[in-house]
Amino acid sequence: MQVSDPALIGGVPLDAFLTFLLALVGFLFLGNLAYMLLRQVLDGRVSPGTAKWAGTILQYIVIIGGIYASARYLLAFDLKAFAASLGILGIIVAISSSQIIQNVLAGILITINRPVQLEEWIVVGERPTTGLCKVRDIxxxxxxxxxxxxGLILMPNSSIIASKVINYSRGGLLEIQVALSVPVTADLARVRETALAVAHDDPRIIQNHDQAGRSAVQSLFDLPYNRRLRSDRPDLALFEPAVHIASVNDGWVKLTVRVWIRKIPQKDDIASRYLREVLRRLQAEEIPVKAEAS
Incomplete structure (x- = not known):
């Protein structure tokens, strides 16, 4: 009586193929476990970005190494023969996946050059392409x-490399502009005094009129990253709250109030509080005003 051979899948015995699938699942689990364990070891000792990339590299080493070893010993996988058999098919796949390759290369460049890092506040592209966003994962x-x-924005790495990126966390400053429109008959000196007084009363708005304020602003430009960008020290008067006349139209004077803040995520709250207080004080003095923030 003739004994039949085990069922084959592409010349591979079925039991070997099923074992390979189980090994595949196992190495995927081990890769994720290695990632989490390394993150636990490195978190708090190195930067979040370094911990993440180290964990990711270890994860891929475990998964790819495990899959290759399983394929070689269970499926008799021959890497040289596989590479030689790719031929034209490999070229077609490479061309069709050019966008993926671009994003992978861009990811490597981001890792090396670090134009953005985890937890930094940035704007990508011309405003408001993304608006103010925090980097959550790379x-x-x-x-x-x-x-x-x-909301979460999933952006290809190639877009980060090719687009204009404004990094507010590296600069440490964010400008808020408020437009105030008052009648031409209004006391502009009084309006200006009120607008500046409200700015000076908010501790979250950068003040340069005292030594403490100047020291706080100067310390931002003494950070290593910022020192590489400029050899001269900035004129700190540029970051003093200021009021400028923007235009005069149809009996109204448009003023632009410029202030700078360090607490970047609180931008909207600071602008809203500033607007409310300016409107309240000017209306209390019976000065008609129209306002908006940007």
């Missing part, structure tokens, strides 16, 4: 941003 192909509205 993978090999995608950067995940979270806007002030809570």
């Amino acid at each position: 993978s090999f192909t995608t950067t995940i941003l979270q806007g002030l509205d809570g």
Whole structure:
């Protein structure tokens, strides 16, 4: 009586193929476990970005190494023969996946040059392409941003490299502009005095009129990253709250109030409080005013 051979899948015995699938699942689990364990070891000792990338590299080493070893010993996988058999198919796949390759290369450049890092506040592209966002994750192909509205933006790494990126966390400052429109008959000196007084009363707005305020602003430009960008020290008077006449139209004078803040995520709250207080004080003095923030 002739004994039949075990069922084959592409010349591979069925039991060997099932064992390979179980090994695949096992190495995926081990890769994720290695990532989490390394993150626990490194978190708090190195920067979040370094911990993440170290964990990700270890994860891929475990998964890819495990899959290759399983394929070689269970499926008799021959890497040289596989590479030689790719031929034209490999070229077609490479061309069709050019966008993926671009994003992977961009991810490597982001890791090396570090134009953005985890937990930094940035704007990508011309405003308001993304608006003010925090960097939540950087993978090999995608950067995940979270806007002030809570929404997540999945952006290809190639877009980060190719686009204009404004990094507010590196600069440490964010400008808020408020437009005030008052009648031409209004006391402009009084309006200016009120607008500056409200700015000076908010501790979250940068003040340069005293030594403590100047020291706080100067310390931002003494950070190592900022020192590499400029050899001269900035004129700190530029970051003093200021009021400028923007235009005069149809009996109204438009003023622009410029203030700078360090608490970047609180931008909207600071602007809202400032507007409310300016309107309250000017209306108490019976000065008609129209206002908006940007």
